[in-house]
Amino acid sequence: MDAGPLSTPLYADRVRVYPRRVRGPYRQIKWALLGICLAVYYLLPWLRWDRGPNAPGQALLIDMEAGRAYFFMIEIWPQEVYLLTGLLVLGAVTLFLVTSILGRVWCGYACPQTVWTDLFMAVERLIEGDRNARMKRDQGPTTLLTVGLKTAKHGVWLLIAAATGGAWVLYFNDAPTVTREIFTGQSTLSVYFFIGLFTATTYLLAGWAREQVCTYMCPWPRFQAAMQDEHSLAVTYRAWRGEERGKHKQGDSWEGRGDCVDCRACVAVCPTGIDIRDGQQLECINCGLCIDACNEVMRKVDRPLNLIAFATLSGETARAQGKEAPYRLIRPRTIIYALVLLIASAAMLAALLLRPATELHVLKDRMPIFVMLSDGDVRNGYTLKILNKMRGENALRLTLEGLPGATIAVAGTTGTAAALDLEAKPDAVATFQIHVRAERGVLHGKETPIVFRLKDGGGNEVAKRETVFAGPGQ
Amino acid sequence: MPTKIEKDSVTGTETTGHEWDGIKELNTPLPKWWIYTFYVTIAASLVYYVLYPSIPLVSSYTKGLLGYDQREDVARSIEVAQAQQAPMVSRIRTATLEQIRADGALNAFAMTGGRIAFNNNCAGCHQAGGAGAKGYPNLADDDWLWGGAPDAISGTIRHGVRSADPDTRQNPMPRFGLDGMLKRSEIEDAADYVLSLSGAKHNEAAAKRGEPIYAEQCVACHGEKGIGNPELGAPRLNDPIWLYGGDRASVIESISNSRAGMMPAWAGRLDDATIKMLTLYVHGLGGGQ
Structure with missing residues (x-):
């Protein structure tokens, strides 16, 4: 034993x-x-x-x-x-x-x-x-x-x-x-x-x-x-x-x-x-x-x-x-x-x-959420990321819906219309800082739904993103 | 300690000599390799104690034989980072604002540097993104007290507002109520006139009475119809942007007691390159002229 x-x-x-x-x-x-x-x-x-x-x-x-x-x-x-x-x-x-x-x-x-x-x-x-x-x-x-x-x-x-x-x-x-x-x-x-x-x-x-x-x-x-x-x-x-x-x-x-x-x-x-x-x-x-x-x-x-x-x-x-x-x-x-x-x-x-061969991502600037301007307009900032997966230059047109009379501009420039021409480099992510400016009268409350659309040279929609435009409300 | 080592009859393992109601505890020591690993870690910790800072004393601590110091480590890391940034920073120091703007890589560096400097030094009052707060101007809008052109922004950063700097921006607005320059009713009428300039809600009759008061007391600085004067730092009164509130009570208080916001001068506290980067960043927040 x-x-x-x-x-x-x-x-x-x-x-x-x-x-x-x-x-x-x-x-x-x-x-x-x-x-x-x-x-x-x-x-x-x-x-x-x-x-x-x-x-x-x-x-x-x-x-x-x-x-x-x-x-x-x-x-x-x-x-x-x-x-x-x-x-x-x-x-x-x-x-x-x-x-x-x-x-x-x-x-x-x-x-x-x-x-x-x-x-x-x-x-x-x-x-x-x-x-x-x-x-x-x-x-x-x-x-x-x-x-x-x-x-x-x-x-x-x-x-x-x-x-x-x-x-x-x-x-x-x-x-x-x-x-x-x-x-x-x-x-x-x-x-x-x-x-x-x-x-x-x-x-x-x-x-x-x-x-x-x-x-x-x-x-x-x-x-x-x-x-x-x-x-x-x-x-x-x-x-x-x-x-x-x-x-x-x-x-x-x-x-x-x-x-x-x-x-x-x-x-x-x-x-x-x-x-x-x-x-x-x-x-x-x-x-x-x-x-x-x-x-x-x-x-x-x-x-x-x-x-x-x-x-x-x-x-x-x-x-x-x-x-x-x-x-x-x-x-x-x-x-x-x-x-x-x-x-x-x-x-x-x-x-x-x-x-998709092209993707659009929209990041709304959070600080400040919106900016009041001298003439009473409201401005929002967005960071756009455009993914161009194609091997060629991509001439794109960005349009905005949901805010009549609004203008889009790359930050630092003055916009004239609700559309913007953007160049996306081949096989890369292009980042754009843009400002959207709208009259206070067209906003609905504190958040107005808007849509960004991207169209290619032929006018075909290649990407879209829904987001909001913030305002002071009332 | 048991006087005699007893072996368990079933397993043949030694017992510890402890016994509870006939149940004996087997002596199964930790594996040797485990014990020796443990001893090695103890030895290693002793070596560590000798080599590195370790034992806290009353007002100091043991420094260790290697003389290692975490603060020096950080300082070295910062030096390395600064050495890497040096070529860019020196270019920024010599280039004009326009030249920096025109150079994509330099501009990106300056904007990033500006954002970091802003968050470290300015965001406490002006808020992240220059959103501002009551009494602290919003830097993202197109309304500027002292001008929104790059040179004007740079000047404000350098010399501050009502600071100790000899070239500081300075503009004492009279305290019309506190110093008895205007009667209470006159101040209220003037306030109604000021509100009318931006189309805000106001009393029409009072505004009529306030117009001559404005023409006499305020127009010199705030200008005809409240267009303001960035040379003097006199705010525009004909837009919906109010630093201290745009309601009637706030305007009355501004006229009665005056307002005198302060901003420190940053020349000397921040180097030239940083101020240039800050200027570009603030100018790019959306309201730059």
Whole structure:
């Protein structure tokens, strides 16, 4: 009874995973997606897009300093960041929909953690050899060769990581310029800092942490269950077909036993080091590499393929009882996700298309609220902010409604009419201090509602603002 | 202290020896790393006490070995800021008001500097934005006691009104009632005439009687029909803007007791550049001439 409460440690040691090379259709898809994802990531900032003079020629650019984000033909100002939020919402809903249909394929094929880990593992295999060679070397004595191979591996990893961090800053700067600056040591400290940061995270997460990121750090595996149901596809071991598992010698009968020959190929290739035959698990990222590995074996022993397959829970339950189960794609869950996706996309598109190219903001001066003038007129001051999101000069005409006979003037000048010509510089916010002067007789009480309207050169109204004109009352 | 360390039979942990109705308290000390971190913070605080100003004494405080002083820190920050502003300020010092106006960046700097100087020094009486109050002129309207041209505004700021400055703006209005120069009824008639000048409510007959009184006593400064005289600082009386109230009682009081608002002279208290910036700001409030 003397054993302390912590006779076993609370933290399990990590079991090192040595995934074996595997060939097959799922591996092919994974390679293809890896290539596409990396190509998009590394090449996108180099795409050019002509926006005319005085505007960046980069297709995708987030210019923090100027407060502008460019996505091909779309330009976003800081206050339109809700469009980016909307994009994230769309991404999330799309993920929900895909997960409800195909399970965690995002995790297995497209997640950056998976893509870069896969790339790092490929480098590792190329330099250190496949699973058995690596295990043997790690267990054996440290030789000069071991040290050399490991150094080479970490060197290549760091190069890839640096390229990853380097590509990240290209999205926030003009790619050719900043690349030249990076290599000539002329770039800013923040550029080098972010390259360093993303180099470090890439190297640590893809080289060292690997499946631990998915198992311990990522929240997605924790709540994916909410999106999945018994009709979602998941990498599944068909226990009804595989058990009783056991070694099988050529020529032995398959009667009275399962198809699983217990070769552990599925375990050897698994990038997260689990045994899929234990059933659906949190660690499984749905990459399907065990399917490829198992099918290779099934071909050799001449048994039907797909002992491990992308299958649904309801389908397998039915098959285990010898029944056919139709695959149900259309379910309340998928309908709702698709509808939400549709509505959110439509709302986003509308918001994008309907956002004004010119905006007018009116701030009424509060001190003094109004000024009495010698001839009995009343004057109010306003600060106008005109946002011109266009790439050209914008000759605008400001008009005022609600005060017959009133005049508008830029502060310091004398107005003659209830209209004013204003120039708004391209891609900028123009601020005007204006004075509105009205006869006391036309005011209604202490606050008279007025409307400022902005019209472009063609006479089309581009913006309007309602505000009030204050007076002494009575 | 318990004489004998007792171990709990279930968990194997030592107990503190405290016992209540058979329930014993386990001794689970704080983790070592926590304790040592705590000790390090104590040590760090001692170092801080030695290096920095820390312990209050009766009329002073311990200065610390580094000689750090927050006031010096602020003074240095202000020096840095002033050094950054120096090129702009020196240009403002040499440029004329018109030249400053014509230069966009310089004008923006001057207007901002003027606004800050105004809020620090003038807004106490004239209110933010020059809105004014009773007895303190509104600076945003087009009615000026001493003129609304830039030079006139600058002169008023420099020398003040009824201040100790030798060149101060000065204009004693007689105390017609207090000094017995006019009878009460004459003052009331004059007040009705003055009210009639701006079209305010007045007694027609009284105004008629007041007209000759005005012509005799007031016209020299306030001018024909109350047009005022900024040279003398005599207010316009024919507009609806009243510094001390435009009702009959207020006007009667003004005639009887006179009014003599004061404003300090700012030359010497504010430097030339600041006064120039203030002038531009006040002129730009909306009433500048």
